[in-house]
Amino acid sequence: MLTRSAPAEILIRRLHRSTGLDETELADLRTLPATIRELGKNETISREGDRVHHCVLIVDGFLARFLDTREGKRQILSFYVPGDIPDLQSLHLPTMDHSLGSIAPSKIAMIPHKALADLSDRNPRIASALWRETLIDGSITRRWVRCLGRLNARQRVAHMLCELYVRLDAVGLADQPIRLMTQQDIGDAMGLTVVQINRTLRDLRSEELITIEKRHLTIVHRERLQKIAEFDPFYLHLDPEARH
Amino acid sequence: MLTRSAPAEILIRRLHRSTGLDETELADLRTLPATIRELGKNETISREGDRVHHCVLIVDGFLARFLDTREGKRQILSFYVPGDIPDLQSLHLPTMDHSLGSIAPSKIAMIPHKALADLSDRNPRIASALWRETLIDGSITRRWVRCLGRLNARQRVAHMLCELYVRLDAVGLADQPIRLMTQQDIGDAMGLTVVQINRTLRDLRSEELITIEKRHLTIVHRERLQKIAEFDPFYLHLDPEARH
DNA sequence: CGCCAGGTTGAAGTTCCTCAAAATTTGTGG
DNA sequence: CCACAAATTTTGAGGAACTTCAACCTGGCG
Structure with a gap:
């Protein structure tokens, strides 16, 4: 029970x-x-x-x-x-x-x-x-179809991180840095190789959009990251009354 | 009514x-x-x-x-x-x-x-x-996520054609050659450019896997096309009792 | 018959992949 | 807590797949 x-x-x-x-x-x-x-x-x-x-x-x-x-x-x-x-x-x-x-x-x-x-x-x-x-x-x-079909590596990774953040936040798990899956897993999700994920994350870090410490992610500039990813959380339908 | x-x-x-x-x-x-x-x-x-x-x-x-x-x-x-x-x-x-x-x-x-x-x-x-x-x-x-994420242009187009055929066949519309959508639409679906779709279709035609006459598709070698695409129609769940 | 959406081709450029090796982190048993 | 093995991350160099741009066809329809 x-x-x-x-x-x-x-x-x-x-x-x-x-x-x-x-x-x-x-x-x-x-x-x-x-x-x-x-x-x-x-x-x-x-x-x-x-x-x-x-x-x-x-x-x-x-x-x-x-x-x-x-x-x-x-x-x-x-x-x-x-x-x-x-x-x-x-x-x-x-x-x-x-x-x-x-x-x-x-x-x-x-x-x-x-x-x-x-x-x-x-x-x-x-x-x-x-x-x-x-x-x-x-x-x-x-959304993932659109992500894989029409966004480049940078946008895809940004989109994935935005989605992960919002979904974890909705269950109260985004207060602390987020424990990430491996870069191989991110690659398998975004249709990219580990190498490309690694370089993309490095770039996002060097632009100070995110930080990753001991595999834990912090999104430093959520708005900028969302803009890069063309991320709009509406598709998650988190608010039952939302009308876009 | x-x-x-x-x-x-x-x-x-x-x-x-x-x-x-x-x-x-x-x-x-x-x-x-x-x-x-x-x-x-x-x-x-x-x-x-x-x-x-x-x-x-x-x-x-x-x-x-x-x-x-x-x-x-x-x-x-x-x-x-x-x-x-x-x-x-x-x-x-x-x-x-x-x-x-x-x-x-x-x-x-x-x-x-x-x-x-x-x-x-x-x-x-x-x-x-x-x-x-x-x-x-x-x-x-x-399936489309897998298609966009992990298959190359040739496989993607082949997959799309296989799926289209089987779905039309299920409603009795695959007896005659199939009227295709534009190559731009196929590209927009498979995350590729028109140019690439055009070249891929040309290759599939030159290998005599398919023919296209006046925009109407005939699949000449369905088995070979399915093999290229790694297409297995089970995911369409057409047979309510099928157990794979 | 001429217009125009859609198809076809070439050439050059970009993004991402592949391969390979090294550095770093993580996990585990002593 | 340390040492070692395994997993993961990181970086470089070269290549393939696909894009972009630009032009030229083709065929169906008013």
């Missing part, structure tokens, strides 16, 4: 923020059964083609969805932060069309599909909130 | 194929009100930031979702073919986070959100079928 457990509270806080539903309406989430799992770095949770029976709620760490190419190159499709449920789509499409794994030591709660489906049937508001989360995930993926 | 109209039948056939629901279960779709609209080439239906109140069902033609960059570059996020509802997400996220427009003369049916929402409430099977469509759309977008 998630009763008063950290996972339940994370999810409630998250859905409260994204949908505006109050705690009473979301209290049902505490009835969800869940198995906690601790993961090291680079552990795969599910693979393309797998049939899965649980959804994953991130309690701590970073996960990523990814696809591989024949020559062993990896493309990360999306990063996920605490409070995210990266494989919510598996509730309706249980055969994975991509893989899911950790890119940092992480803690996850595995929630059986059946429990989530039953809860959704009982509680249409929660069903709707989960719907919404999945659609926002789609919006993020579409 | 969509009663026995072409739009209703297109949607019923489409959802029948993708979900396995039979005609009786989907008959309710005929009660949906709809306004038919004819579009020329390159007409915008809705823009990033717009608040919309209808979903669009494609009856004939091609639509595309897209995002622009500051310098006026356009990134197409996805192509849509007859039977698709490209903006189903607007039912839950009514403020557009991207734009939608035609890339060929097209015929669309505009269905009011309210009617679709009411029908979904009344008929959970249809609700679920629509859910599924949206999730498949997400799967397609994720």
Whole structure:
């Protein structure tokens, strides 16, 4: 059970923020059964083609969805932060069309599909909130398409950092410097090589737009970075009432 | 009303194929009100930031979702073919986070959100079928991320052509040569310039993998083209029971 | 028949990749 | 807490893939 457990509270806080539903309406989430799992770095949770029976709620760490190419190159499709449920789509499409794994030591709660489906049937508001989360995930993926298709390395990296900051900030994790994933992971996400990521980060640092100390990122000039990246957080739909 | 109209039948056939629901279960779709609209080439239906109140069902033609960059570059996020509802997400996220427009003369049916929402409430099977469509759309977008991030021009174009073929085939429109969008549109979709698209298509033609006559595409060697593109149609989730 | 969107080609330039090596950081066991 | 191995970051040099610019075709349509 998630009763008063950290996972339940994370999810409630998250859905409260994204949908505006109050705690009473979301209290049902505490009835969800869940198995906690601790993961090291680079552990795969599910693979393309797998049939899965649980959804994953991130309690701590970073996960990523990814696809591989024949020559062993990896493309990360999306990063996920605490409070995210990266494989919510598996509730309706249980055969994975991509893989899911950790890119940092992480803690996850595995929630059986059946429990989530039953809860959704009982509680249409929660069903709707989960719907919404999945659609926002789609919006993020579409931004990445634009990012990969039309921005250069500098803009892509800047965009990724802006998005990461805003998403972490939304769950209260951007107060201190942000622990970054490896440059290889950033490259796999932005469709670039590690070398290029390294040079781009060096340039952003030398312009004093960001600092990185012991792998921890601080954004020094958020406005300038956002301008470089053409970043507008609207696509994250963080404010349920926002009208652009 | 969509009663026995072409739009209703297109949607019923489409959802029948993708979900396995039979005609009786989907008959309710005929009660949906709809306004038919004819579009020329390159007409915008809705823009990033717009608040919309209808979903669009494609009856004939091609639509595309897209995002622009500051310098006026356009990134197409996805192509849509007859039977698709490209903006189903607007039912839950009514403020557009991207734009939608035609890339060929097209015929669309505009269905009011309210009617679709009411029908979904009344008929959970249809609700679920629509859910599924949206999730498949997400799967397609994720493939495009991999395509843009990790494939070269040749592979990207091959992938796009394979996907277009299979999606059109699924609605019975791939028997004759396929009327292509402009090379500019293909470039905007694959994150490449027109020039590069032109050269890539020329190469694919000279290898006799495809032929293009009067802008109509025929895939001569589908297997070889799929191999080049690393194309596996599973991600389209066309067969509701497929397990990879 | 002539206009114009769209297709085609060449040449030069840029961005990013590849390969390779070295420096630094992180993690682990003693 | 140190020493060592492994992982990650950093830098350089050369090359490939794609872009940019600019011109010239082509075919469908009024």
